[in-house]
Amino acid sequence: MTSRDGFQWTPETGLAQGVPSIGVILPPTNILSSSALYDVIVIGGGYSGLTATRDLTVAGLRVLLIEARDRIGGRSWSSNIDDYPFEMGGTWVHWGQPHVWREISRYNMRTELEESFDFSHGVNHFQLRTTQGASTMSHEEEVRLDTLLASGLEKFVNVDGDMGRKVIPFAHDAFHVPEARLYDEMSAQDRINIIALSLTPNERASLESFILLCSCGTLATTSFFELLHWWALCGYSYRGCMDALISYKFKGGQSTFAIKFFKEALATGRLSYAFNSPISSISDQGDKVTLTTRGGRQYSGARLVSTIPLNVLNSVSFDPPLGTQRAAATNIGHVNQCVKVHAEISSKDMRSWTGISYPFNKLMYAIGDGTTPAGNTHIVCFGGFNNHIHPEEDINQTKQAVESMAPGNMDIKRLVFHNWSKDEFAKGAWFFSPPQLLSTSLDAMRARQGNIVFANSDWAVGWRSFIDGAIEEGTRAAMTVKEELQPAPALRSSL
Amino acid sequence: MTSRDGFQWTPETGLAQGVPSIGVILPPTNILSSSALYDVIVIGGGYSGLTATRDLTVAGLRVLLIEARDRIGGRSWSSNIDDYPFEMGGTWVHWGQPHVWREISRYNMRTELEESFDFSHGVNHFQLRTTQGASTMSHEEEVRLDTLLASGLEKFVNVDGDMGRKVIPFAHDAFHVPEARLYDEMSAQDRINIIALSLTPNERASLESFILLCSCGTLATTSFFELLHWWALCGYSYRGCMDALISYKFKGGQSTFAIKFFKEALATGRLSYAFNSPISSISDQGDKVTLTTRGGRQYSGARLVSTIPLNVLNSVSFDPPLGTQRAAATNIGHVNQCVKVHAEISSKDMRSWTGISYPFNKLMYAIGDGTTPAGNTHIVCFGGFNNHIHPEEDINQTKQAVESMAPGNMDIKRLVFHNWSKDEFAKGAWFFSPPQLLSTSLDAMRARQGNIVFANSDWAVGWRSFIDGAIEEGTRAAMTVKEELQPAPALRSSL
Known part of the structure; x- marks a missing residue:
């Protein structure tokens, strides 16, 4: 159908x-x-x-x-194309998410999840590009980049000396502490301005792209409180964020x-x-x-x-x-104008790849998300309102934005997407x-x-x-x- | 009633x-x-x-x-005594526990939780006693003891260089990796024997008492796999364990x-x-x-x-x-023969206290759990099969075991408990x-x-x-x- x-x-x-x-x-x-x-x-x-x-x-x-x-x-x-599910919108779930997990358990689908990430292929599994020029990182640097993302985020959320735990002690009752409301007066941009001197350029680029991956608005239109709330939901850690936000999906879609x-x-x-x-x-x-x-x-x-x-x-x-x-x-209204584009590409090594291309590119964050029945690598790319496109309006521009995520490694065989911004029911x-x-x-x-x-x-x-x-x-x-x-x-x- | x-x-x-x-x-x-x-x-x-x-x-x-x-x-x-709930058995819940949280949310009881811990009173909020002699720790030491508990646990669970994540990647499908079954061949004692040289005496005492708080069996009758499984459920961290196992309870019981x-x-x-x-x-x-x-x-x-x-x-x-x-x-059968004894004591400062008395005492782990309407501090104490008592059989022995958790600070006004070992339906x-x-x-x-x-x-x-x-x-x-x-x-x- x-x-x-x-x-x-x-x-x-x-x-x-x-x-x-x-x-x-x-x-x-x-x-x-x-x-x-x-x-x-x-x-x-x-x-x-x-x-x-x-x-x-x-x-x-x-x-x-x-x-x-x-x-x-x-x-x-999800769209099943050649027996492979492409997730057109919401994708990832986690057992720390109580309502969805109760249903997954109730429908006996607990063992029907798989990990998006697979670091057993390829070599450069984390690539940060802050300009058009390539800046592929070595394995050692890449480990450091993961640390960099974590440390940038920790500086961002640490408003209380306890990584946000004092401000949002109950993740499911986020305004429990009245002070939390003050952080809803602030944008992500406001908070970054406060901690700017403590951030290295690469730390700031990766932090900003992560924030924009969450909100898909702009830094100025993103509530700082809501980011703190996500952080609390994810157990107040970067690893918790990766686990809950972008790791586990249904094998069948x-x-x-x-x-x-x-x-x-x-x-x-x-x-x-x-x-x-x-x-x-x-x-x-x-x-x-x-x-x-x-x-x-x-x-x-x-x-x-x-x-x-x-x-x-x-x-x-x-x-x-x-x-x-x-x-x-x-x-x-809310501010999320996410652009999510799936690309099927020929390189098998890219299965292990994660990339940030920010702020110059029309897409900013992408991960290897699967291997298709044809043996191609499935990459999922994200963009937002800060550098917005309607991917079906200029397909060459869309292809270019995908290719620019990892120049030379994106031999595109297929693109799949849903334009949520132009969807009149969303x-x-x-x-x-x-x-x-x-x-x-x-x-x-x-x-x-x-x-x-x-x-x-x-x-x-x-x-x-x-x-x-x-x-x-x-x-x-x-x-x-x-x-x-x-x-x-x-x-x-x-x- | x-x-x-x-x-x-x-x-x-x-x-x-x-x-x-x-x-x-x-x-x-x-x-x-x-x-x-x-x-x-x-x-x-x-x-x-x-x-x-x-x-x-x-x-x-x-x-x-x-x-x-x-x-x-x-x-x-829970037993309501003078309008105060004493938890006779299972007590703590967390929003990372999907089935119970779905029900708490569904019954609109999300804001009816409170924290057991309250570190705003008293001074010595962590006391480790490994012999009958007192060994109250200073605030600085106490912070280190928290670190000590974390580091002991991390050594215990780190069987794969990734804190158990490789062995149990799916906490709700714990035998997903076949290798995990091997750890069910081992007892907690077996695992401690392997890492014994890397543990300091205080690290080992606090680790063992934490394990026995989980299983309430003996180290030899406690499956190492099941501890790894708990660790995975708690997000692979000591802080996650404290949050999920012993922090949040119903205000009303x-x-x-x-x-x-x-x-x-x-x-x-x-x-x-x-x-x-x-x-x-x-x-x-x-x-x-x-x-x-x-x-x-x-x-x-x-x-x-x-x-x-x-x-x-x-x-x-x-x-x-x-x-x-x-x-x-x-x-x-399973091995948990937990002895849980509530004590109402007069000291208000003890509200902030947590203590381990191990291995010499008939109770081994206790925390300040609340303040009763009479203004007394409510302490909850745990013992297990390693040093078993039936608390109603010799009430003086039971009082002595409570007093020995914090000598000189336990002016007992009330004891409340349920003997689960002698409960024919449990x-x-x-x-x-x-x-x-x-x-x-x-x-x-x-x-x-x-x-x-x-x-x-x-x-x-x-x-x-x-x-x-x-x-x-x-x-x-x-x-x-x-x-x-x-x-x-x-x-x-x-x-």
């Missing part, structure tokens, strides 16, 4: 829109005849919506899942995981669904909520779970309108906060409004921005709705 | 059995009249059984929960958490239960499973989830009998494996047998022995049973 989403380029076929995915659902619509008024309507088939849908249907409620796309997964989905939620919900016999159904408006009439699709269809439910992402929320009309603070937050990649958004609006983003519960990783409290946060939020929404629609029965005792 | 479990001693009352707990369930029996043949019988109201019961009742199945005790929680429960599962199951209207109902036999007749209580009552279900702990499993008669390997494992504390048990029998312990599914933290694959592992197992059991009893209905489409 082929999704409309995503792009692929090969020398033979050129650029083509749409890539195959097991996350595409056929038939695209399945409306159970008995469902005039649903218990719950869930908008969005990403992990938040899938989790809410599954939990609610399993708990006995009749649910309608509405999705604008032709597939599940939202900002996390994200969509092999997402489909489990969907199938479990379907198996209850209580799931109706409609894909290809973008929403135009949502009206909460007090006794029920009615949504209208762009195509003019209407559906009603006693409750509605909206998993519409922050950056898209203001494209849907709400009646009554969104609360002031939520409306302000969605108009500000308008960006994973959530990353600008300064002040979280300290002013997190509570407002999390608040319910009448019969509508808002659930999205964008406003999770733990692994916000991650798949884990999406599942956290879907779980929360389902729990909220379930408790309201299933009041506790009186105890009947036969004794 | 007062449980039969546990003991309390004060100078005024002397020793008394039974302590109050909100985990005691009244009425103790609630059998729904419609339930002649249950869908599922769950044996055991610890976290495994509570999780399975909740998941199955929420999913629409009619469940009977049978429990030998008068309370929920199994080996994790474990039973405030356990009761959430029970109440959610009860609210479905599909839960029958019977406390005070020890089992004598279980018979799987193919079309159903029938259990018989010691009191002669019989109950039948289509499936049965047994959460009976490993050390107790051979006290119940199974027909057909337990498989050979499982029977062998239960006859071997026969020990949290699971800790002797050498060879896991590599030979983990799969057998996890296997189902006909209509009986076995679920217990004792054979979890992730945080085995922890509350997290219990929830992991309860989740697995519920998923297994649910999938069998609720076959997927055919898709009905009105399109």
